Amino acid sequence: MGTRSRQRIVKEVQHRPTLAENRLLEQEAIHQSARKANPRHPDFRQALCNNRAMLTETLLGLGDHAAAADTAAQRIQAATDPANDVYNAACFLSRCAPLAKQDP
Numbered sequence: 001m002g003t004r005s006r007q008r009i010v011k012e013v014q015h016r017p018t019l020a021e022n023r024l025l026e027q028e029a030i031h032q033s034a035r036k037a038n039p040r041h042p043d044f045r046q047a048l049c050n051n052r053a054m055l056t057e058t059l060l061g062l063g064d065h066a067a068a069a070d071t072a073a074q075r076i077q078a079a080t081d082p083a084n085d086v087y088n089a090a091c092f093l094s095r096c097a098p099l100a101k102q103d104p
Contacts, residue, residue: 017061024055035078048078049085056092065099068092 031048038044052075059068072092079085 017058020058021055021062024051024058027051028055042080045078045080049075049080052078053088053092060092060095060099063099065096065103068099069096072096 028048028051031044031051034044035041035048052071056068056071056075059065059071069092072089075089075092076086
């Protein structure tokens with residue numbers, strides 16, 4: 001994902017989260033295809049990891065804690081810097097807990 005594309009999605013996450021979610025899900029297919037073709041390529045793994053982070057942030061903003069937790073866990077699978085990526089996924093998961101508490 002190019003810098004302009006990333007910047008556009010970051011703005012969408014802030015102002016139009018549903019649109020951002022749709023774009024990130026579309027890009028996921030591209031990232032998954034690239035990773036499937038070359039699973040160890042660090043750029044492909046990093047792009048998927050970044051996509052998962054932005055989608056998790058978007059889902060948290062939409063209040064969808066279950067999907068956010070699943071997406072945070074997927075980030076671990078794509079980790080290129082395991083210690084950092086697992087830590088960041090754990091931070092996302094900790095933000096899911098208060099939303100889950102609000103469920104009936």
